[in-house]
Amino acid sequence: MSDTSNRYDINTPFPISLQEREAFWRDGFIKLKHVLSAEAIRYYGPEISRKVLELNTMHLPMSERTIYQKAFLKIMNLWQQGGIIREFVFSQRLASIAAQLLGVSSVRLFHDQAFYKEPGGGYTPWRADGYDWPLASDKVCTAWIPLQQTSLEMGPLAFAAGSHRFVYTRDQGWDEETQARIEATMRENGFRLVETPYDIGEVSFHLGGTFHYARGNETDQIRAAVSIIYMDAQMRLKAPENAYQQLNWYTWFPGAKIGEVIATPLNPILYPRED
Ligand SMILES: O=C(O)CCC(=O)C(=O)O
Numbered sequence: 001m002s003d004t005s006n007r008y009d010i011n012t013p014f015p016i017s018l019q020e021r022e023a024f025w026r027d028g029f030i031k032l033k034h035v036l037s038a039e040a041i042r043y044y045g046p047e048i049s050r051k052v053l054e055l056n057t058m059h060l061p062m063s064e065r066t067i068y069q070k071a072f073l074k075i076m077n078l079w080q081q082g083g084i085i086r087e088f089v090f091s092q093r094l095a096s097i098a099a100q101l102l103g104v105s106s107v108r109l110f111h112d113q114a115f116y117k118e119p120g121g122g123y124t125p126w127r128a129d130g131y132d133w134p135l136a137s138d139k140v141c142t143a144w145i146p147l148q149q150t151s152l153e154m155g156p157l158a159f160a161a162g163s164h165r166f167v168y169t170r171d172q173g174w175d176e177e178t179q180a181r182i183e184a185t186m187r188e189n190g191f192r193l194v195e196t197p198y199d200i201g202e203v204s205f206h207l208g209g210t211f212h213y214a215r216g217n218e219t220d221q222i223r224a225a226v227s228i229i230y231m232d233a234q235m236r237l238k239a240p241e242n243a244y245q246q247l248n249w250y251t252w253f254p255g256a257k258i259g260e261v262i263a264t265p266l267n268p269i270l271y272p273r274e275d
Pocket of ligand 1: 117143157
């Protein structure tokens, strides 16, 4: 383990209480303050941002982009860049929180993604990612880690509390009319919208089935965030039920076999650390 991860305290335990675990499974998400220190964000954040902007291939003006392209710049599996970015994604503290919330003894990496919402960037459409994942159980969660204090005006990740067990169609459009319809459906089914700012170092964790969205970035500052998706280390691949699941199998689990534990080189065990 490198010295810098110890210096910035991203590997020490962060105990989750029974109440927090119950709230996570009741609401489908939880927001936790003080998971990372401001120093850690200030140390890892600029290097992640440098890499995201270096790897970004989206240079169209906002007015010429699709709704999805307006929402964010997206770079995937940043951990493969190595160095301190890998160190960040491999944080023991974050992975152990995921394991505690999921109630499993060990978690693997599913994948990571950077979501950079530019100034004037549009809304992140409502979605529940689990529809696209060929996973045999619900023991999978996403840590959403903003790399600055994130006000409402910047577009913090927001959740429909309790929506993780709601069965809905995956094939929703991304236009504003559809967004309003999904939001109304969430409301009608009693799923409270939780849309609140994030303090520096605050991190949310949500289940694959939880509906979430983010409003557009009305500020002149970029809203930088990294998602790390963790799954039970014993997670098995299920037979894909749609084209998205098929694509995600080939992208994130190349070579994994249906019915077997997903353990490709792209899915290292993150907690407990093996080396
Ligand atoms: O950062 C965003 O706007 C979207 C993030 C997201 O959808 C996720 O982490 O699952």
